[in-house]
Amino acid sequence: GLHMPRIDWQMWFASLRGCGGSAWFHRFMVRLLEGESAVVGLLANDPFPAEPPRYLRSWFYRYRYAPAxxxxxxxxxxxxxxxxPVRLEHGRLVTRGVPRSESREPRPFEK
Structure with missing residues (x-):
């Protein structure tokens, strides 16, 4: 079969299924919370250089090409x-015990 390893391509398919239908995305979050270097290496840069994150949250965006x-x-x-928002407990993702502050909407990117 066709092998499409690009994470952006996989994210597109995950967006069609939603959070509950994306087993690979759940594994991806577990590995990020564990600090798995092979998985962090899939990202353009390491957003957690000092230590793995304690919590993760994921947001859904619509992207469009910028105007000419x-x-x-x-x-x-x-x-x-x-x-x-999730945290890791005994190798599993859980939502309990995640601070309310982790549910805030993300700040816009700064230029």
């Missing part, structure tokens, strides 16, 4: 939460 002449490649619009 813009310095940006794309524009994005926050649609809502993809998966609830």
């Amino acid at each position: 002449g813009s310095d940006d490649w794309w524009e994005r619009e926050l649609l809502g939460r993809f998966c609830p």
Whole structure:
């Protein structure tokens, strides 16, 4: 079969199924929380250089190409939460015990 290893391609399919239908995304979050170097290496840069995160949250965005002449490649619009905030407990993702502050909407990217 066709092998599509790119994480952005996999994320597109995950968005079609939603959080509950994305087993690979759940494994991805577990490995990030464990600090698995092979999985962190899939990202453009390591957002957790000192230690693995204690919590993860994921958001759903709609991306569009930026208008012609813009310095940006794309524009994005926050649609809502993809998966609830989670933490790792005995190798499993759990939502209990995650601080309420982790449910805040993300801040926009700074230029």
